[in-house]
Amino acid sequence: MPPGPLSSTAAAGPCARVTAAYRRIAEVDRPEIWITLRPEAEVGAEAAGLERRLAAGEFLPLAGLLVAVKDNIDVAGLPTTAACPEYAYRPEVTAAAVARLIAAGALVLGKTNLDQFATGLVGTRSPYGAVRNAFDPRLISGGSSSGSAVAVALGIADLGIGTDTAGSGRVPAALHGIVGIKATLGIIPAHATVPACADYDAVTVFADDLAPAVTAAAVMAGPEPRDPRSRTWPADIRLAAPLIPSIAVPRAADLTALSAPYRDAFTRTVGEMAERGGKIEEIDISVLLDAALLLYDGAIVAERFAAVGAFLDTAPAGADPTVTAIINAARERTAPAFAADLDAIARAGAAATELLHGFDALLLPTTTEHPSIAEVLADPIGINRRMGTYTNFCNLLDMAAVAIPGAPTADGAPFGVMLVTPAFCDQIAIDLAARLLGIEHPPLLVDRGVDLAVFGAHLRGQPLHRQLEQLGARFLDEIRTTDAYRLVALNTTPPKPGLVRHGNGEGAPIAGELFRVSEAGLGRFLADLPAPMALTSVELDDGRSVIGFTCTNEAARTATDITHYASWLGYLRRDR
Numbered sequence: 001m002p003p004g005p006l007s008s009t010a011a012a013g014p015c016a017r018v019t020a021a022y023r024r025i026a027e028v029d030r031p032e033i034w035i036t037l038r039p040e041a042e043v044g045a046e047a048a049g050l051e052r053r054l055a056a057g058e059f060l061p062l063a064g065l066l067v068a069v070k071d072n073i074d075v076a077g078l079p080t081t082a083a084c085p086e087y088a089y090r091p092e093v094t095a096a097a098v099a100r101l102i103a104a105g106a107l108v109l110g111k112t113n114l115d116q117f118a119t120g121l122v123g124t125r126s127p128y129g130a131v132r133n134a135f136d137p138r139l140i141s142g143g144s145s146s147g148s149a150v151a152v153a154l155g156i157a158d159l160g161i162g163t164d165t166a167g168s169g170r171v172p173a174a175l176h177g178i179v180g181i182k183a184t185l186g187i188i189p190a191h192a193t194v195p196a197c198a199d200y201d202a203v204t205v206f207a208d209d210l211a212p213a214v215t216a217a218a219v220m221a222g223p224e225p226r227d228p229r230s231r232t233w234p235a236d237i238r239l240a241a242p243l244i245p246s247i248a249v250p251r252a253a254d255l256t257a258l259s260a261p262y263r264d265a266f267t268r269t270v271g272e273m274a275e276r277g278g279k280i281e282e283i284d285i286s287v288l289l290d291a292a293l294l295l296y297d298g299a300i301v302a303e304r305f306a307a308v309g310a311f312l313d314t315a316p317a318g319a320d321p322t323v324t325a326i327i328n329a330a331r332e333r334t335a336p337a338f339a340a341d342l343d344a345i346a347r348a349g350a351a352a353t354e355l356l357h358g359f360d361a362l363l364l365p366t367t368t369e370h371p372s373i374a375e376v377l378a379d380p381i382g383i384n385r386r387m388g389t390y391t392n393f394c395n396l397l398d399m400a401a402v403a404i405p406g407a408p409t410a411d412g413a414p415f416g417v418m419l420v421t422p423a424f425c426d427q428i429a430i431d432l433a434a435r436l437l438g439i440e441h442p443p444l445l446v447d448r449g450v451d452l453a454v455f456g457a458h459l460r461g462q463p464l465h466r467q468l469e470q471l472g473a474r475f476l477d478e479i480r481t482t483d484a485y486r487l488v489a490l491n492t493t494p495p496k497p498g499l500v501r502h503g504n505g506e507g508a509p510i511a512g513e514l515f516r517v518s519e520a521g522l523g524r525f526l527a528d529l530p531a532p533m534a535l536t537s538v539e540l541d542d543g544r545s546v547i548g549f550t551c552t553n554e555a556a557r558t559a560t561d562i563t564h565y566a567s568w569l570g571y572l573r574r575d576r
Contacts, residue, residue, distance in 0.1 A: 009457035013054075014047035014064030014107065017158075021066050021109060024156050032129035033147040033156075035071045036078050037110040046107055053105075060105030062219060065158040065212070068151035069098055070144075071111035072118050072163060073203065074192035077109075083116040083126040084193045086316035087308070090160035096227065097220040098202045103115060104219045109157055112147025116320040117308050118163050118196040119327065120144050121171045121387045122365070122376045127318040130373050134176055135414075138372050142172035144389075145204065152178055152206045153418075159216050160206035165196045166295055167367070167391025169204025174366035174416025179213040179433075180403035181205050183445070184423045185395060186231030186291065187364035188217060189224030197295070197303035199229070200395040208311035210404065214430055221445070225526035236520035239426050239449055240470025241431035243460070245360040247278040250285045257389045259369040265415035266365045269406035269436070276435050283355060285362070292392035296326065296385065299338040300345075300396070305330035322380045340541060349397045356422065361432050364390045365417035366403050391416070400426040402433040428472070450522045453479060453538050453548030455487070456568040457492065457496040467528075471521035480509040480541045489560035489571060490551060496569045498532070498551025498559060501539075509541055511567035512548070522547070 006534035012020070022040040047064065054063055069075055072082040074091035075098055094102070101110065115125040123146030124130040131146035133139040134153035135169035141150050145162025149172030152160040162169045164182045173180030181204060188203045195201055203220065207213035224230040240481045249270050255263060274280050294300055304327045312324050356362060367387045376383050394401050399420050417436075419429040427446045434442035452473070457464040460475065481499070487506040488498045499510060517525065526535055538548030551559075565571040 014050040015044060017064050018044050018047045018065060018107065021156050024154065026298070028149065028154050028156070030111055030132065030154065030205070031067075031238070032131050032402055033150050034385070035083065035128055035147070037112050038108065042403055043107055043109060044123060050105055061215065062101060063105035065100055065106045065216075066156070067098070067106045067108050067159045067161060068110065068112045068148045068157040069108055070114050070148045070160075070162045072114060072194040073098060075108055075111065075162060078111055078113070080194065082118070082308075083114045083128060084316060085318040087311060089191065093192060095188045095203075096224045097191070100220050100222075101159070101216060104158065108175075108304045109151070112151060115144035115168070116323045117194065117304070117327070118144040118165060118168060119323045120384055121167055121391075122380070122384050123172065124373055124376050124380070125320045125323050127320065130396065132373065138374075139370055140175070140373055140376055142175040142367070144168040145172055145206070149176055149178065149180075149206050150318055152176075152208060158207065158212060161413060162204045162206065162576045163190070163193060163196065164202045164204045165200050165395060167386050167394070169202065169206070169414070169419060170391055170401060171387060173206055173403040175370055175414060177405045177414035177416070178208050179205055179210050181213045181217045182394070182401045182403070183221065183426050184231070184400045186229050187233070187426070188220045189222070189227040191224050191227040191230075195303070196305040197300060198307065199303060199360055200295070200300075202395060210430070210434055211443045214445050218445050218447065233446055233448060234424055234520075235450075235518060237427075237446060237518045239427055239446055239516055239518060240472055240474035241360055241428045241435075242469040243277070243461055245278050245432055246358060247273055247280050247432070248283045248356060248359040248362045249280055250364065251282045254285045255365070257368045257386055258365055259372065261409040261411070261413070262365060262369060262415055265409045265419065266408050269417050270363065272407060273436050277439075278435070279431070281359070283522055285355070286350045286449060287355060288393045288397070289389065291345065291352075291396055292389065294341050294344060295388075295392045295396060298341040299330075299333035299346075300341055301326065302330040302333050302338055303351070321540070322564070345396050347456055348393070352397050352399075353422065360421070360428055362420040364418045364420055365406075366390065366418050370413065391433060394420060398423045400424070400429055402426075402429040404433045404437055449474070449516040449518050451476065451523060451546045452515050452517050453512050453540070454515065454527075455497060455499050455510060455549055457494055458549075459513050459568065467525070468515055471517050471525065472483045473515040473517040473521065476514040479512050479514045481512070482539045482541050483508055484539060485510050486561060486563040487565070487568070487571075488551070488556050489562050490559050496533075497562065497571070498556050499538070499549055500551060500553065500556045508563050508566060510563070511569070514546065522560050
């Protein structure tokens with residue numbers, strides 16, 4: 001994998017990053033990446049403005065990061081073509097997701113090539129040229145978000161923004177050894193994007209590492225009134241994966257679509273997950289694979305016709321024949337067939353929920369193989385269908401996915417896997433992706449909830465900690481109270497302490513742990529709390545006040561004072 005210049009300019013200012021990016025564009029000579037590339041002087045002027053804002057003390061979380069935007073997503077002033085010249089229009093409003101990146105300090109380099117109308121997983125269906133793989137130009141880049149992925153893989157852009165209906169934000173990541181984040185549908189608004197299947201479209205992000213991808217996704221996420229399908233995180237969201245996660249993987253019979261090199265790489269990747277603490281169990285995913293066929297082979301393709309069918313009826317010269325044939329096939333689908341397929345999707349979703357109950361995530365290969373451009377041109381439908389084997393069902397069944405590099409093939413080629421979770425469990429997928437990548441501190445996509453201090457049986461490794469894990473609580477830090485607290489050992493089953501405030505200087509700093517739980521999780525926790533326990537505000541030695549455990553004064557009066565041990569764990573170790 002040839003290194004890009006941006007890795008060496010990560011600490012450089014915006015102007016230096018822009019200069020390095022345009023130098024890289026000239027070096028790689030890949031004109032098919034771009035449909036519209038902004039002039040360097042124009043982007044450089046914006047970068048200079050960013051540097052002045054930073055010098056004035058403004059905080060911009062994405063300051064100077066360079067973005068390549070798929071050309072089915074609007075950027076004000078730049079034409080949107082969806083890879084069909086005759087379709088072009090010049091929007092006055094930037095898509096909400098991209099506008100949020102710009103507001104956070106990112107700089108848009110231009111609009112990138114794609115499989116026309118976001119219909120394809122190969123990156124070859126465009127009159128602007130097939131987008132070649134970043135590392136071997138004989139091979140496909142993957143699609144439909146081809147240009148955005150290659151811009152990242154070649155070290156031109158820090159972030160590639162794409163869309164994903166069937167896997168377009170994941171397959172190109174797999175073929176280039178980069179990261180692709182496909183959040184739960186609606187979490188990142190699809191406002192001002194050219195729809196493929198409007199009910200199943202997601203805006204996605206590529207990056208060369210997990211942290212920038214998640215940071216960008218977090219910036220883009222949030223409700224948007226201009227997107228009727230926009231959603232927000234629920235009050236009972238799980239905020240972390242458990243210490244020992246349960247990971248489902250396909251049984252051997254469900255992996256027959258994989259090429260031999262990919263089959264071997266997947267086996268080794270599963271082994272790595274097990275070595276990193278995952279509890280692995282094989283399951284039958286045939287219900288998911290059957291559901292995947294509904295996206296193109298069923299009546300759901302009518303949504304693609306609803307989006308651009310009337311335009312294709314005008315027989316534009318730039319229309320890709322394969323894309324046209326796929327979309328026009330919707331003419332043969334009836335309204336009853338569409339209704340039947342919606343029912344089939346609902347039933348498959350219910351079956352998937354039952355299948356994955358008790359698992360934290362499903363680990364899958366992202367795609368089946370890495371064909372050459374020549375092979376795809378010879379069999380444009382068959383290869384594309386096969387490459388979506390493990391991605392096509394995800395949006396239909398309302399699942400989130402994080403695509404990351406897995407173990408490389410035996411000859412060193414990239415191979416990608418996905419952590420797939422139910423809707424709104426995105427942070428769990430990120431946590432598990434980080435674990436597989438060897439990242440100690442996973443980046444946060446979901447930064448909300450209530451901080452909860454625990455001092456006894458809910459500490460990590462203690463009998464009731466599982467209750468926090470079941471709520472998806474996230475460990476934040478080890479903590480200590482002020483010296484206003486005393487600790488007692490209560491006569492309960494299982495044994496637990498009680499923390500009681502007396503007054504400044506009348507106790508001792510008591511050690512505990514701080515977790516973050518969802519708002520609804522805290523409510524459930526409180527509703528199930530047995531006597532004599534309660535929740536109250538607890539003062540920490542760093543000046544913060546957080547919600548934490550206490551007990552009634554009556555229970556404390558008849559309990560054993562163990563304050564001198566300074567912690568529940570210290571008390572438990574007293575006889576060792």
